[in-house]
Amino acid sequence: MDSIPRKRPKSETKTPKRNPKSSPSPIRSLLEPSESFFPSKEEFARLLTVLLVACVVAFGCSFLANYLGSDTKSFCDSNLDSIESDLDLCEPCPINGECYQGELKCNNGYRKQGNLCIEDGEINESTKKLVGHFERKVCEAYAHNECYGTEEIWVPENDVWEDLRSNGFLDNLDEPAYNFVKAKAVEAVAELLEKRTNANGNNELKCPESLMESYKPVTCRIHQWLLQHIFIISSSCAMLVGCAILHRKIQRKRHFSSRVEELYDQVCDFLEENAVTSNSANSSSNCEPWVIASRLRDHLLFPRERRDPLLWSKVPVFLS
Incomplete structure (x- = not known):
C-alpha cells in the first residue's frame, strides 16, 4: 500500500502561462536591435558637423591645388x-x-x-583732372580777355604748373606716379591746346576759339551778341516804333471822324427839338429859334475835347 505513488493535485502539475509582452522569446531578442544601436540626437548632430567640415576642407584643397597648378608657370x-x-x-x-x-x-x-x-583707374582720373585744370585755366584767361580785356590770351605753361603745386593738386601721388601723370598730361594738353615758344624760350598755351566760347559768362555772350547785331536790332526797333506811331495816328483819325459824326447827329437833334419848341410856343413868348454855337459846343464836348479846336470846327462844316 505504501508503494503506490500518490497523484499530484491539478494545481501543482499545471504550468503557469507566460505573457509574451513581458518576457520576449530568445530568438526575437536576437533579431531585434537594441536601443543603444541607433545614435542619439546629439551624436547625429556631431556626425553632420564632421561631414560638413570634411567637405569644406576637401573643396578648399581642390581649389587651392587647381589655382596653384594653373599658376605654376x-x-x-x-x-x-x-x-x-x-x-x-x-x-x-x-x-x-x-x-x-x-x-x-x-x-x-x-x-x-x-x-x-x-590701366590704373586712379592714375587715369588724376590725369583727366590735370588736363581739365589746364583747359579751364587757359580758356578762362582767353574768355576774360575777349569779354573784359583783363587777362592774357597766351598763358605761360610754368604759371599753370606753379598754380597746381601751390594748390597741392597731386600730393597724393608718389614721385614715379607724379612723373608719369605729368608726362601723360603734357601729351594730352599739347593735343587739346595751342602751344608756342616765346622769345625768352618759355612755353605758352592758348585755348582754341571754338573751346573758348563755352567759357564766356552769359552776360558777356549777351553783350557781344547785341553788339554784333546792333544794326538789325536798331532797324527792327525803328520799324516797330514807326508801326506803333502809324497805328496810333490811324486809330486817332478814326476816332476823330466817328466823334465828329456823333457831334453832328447830336447838334441836329438839338436844333430840331429847339425848332419844334419855338414853333409850338405862344406868339407872346420870346423863344428864339437860333442857338448860340459856343454854348452848344460847351454843352456837347467833353472837357478834354475842348482843347482841340479842330474837332468842333468840323461840325459846322457838316451842318453847312
Missing part, C-alpha cells in the same frame, strides 16, 4: 624673343609690363590683375 623675360623662350615652360610677358626672372612688374599707370597689366 613663370613669366618669360622681356629681353628674350618669343623664339628663344620656351612657351611651354613660361608665360609670355604681357603688354605694358616688364618681366625679369619670372616676375611681372607693370609699367607706371598700370596695375597687375592676374597675368595682365590693366
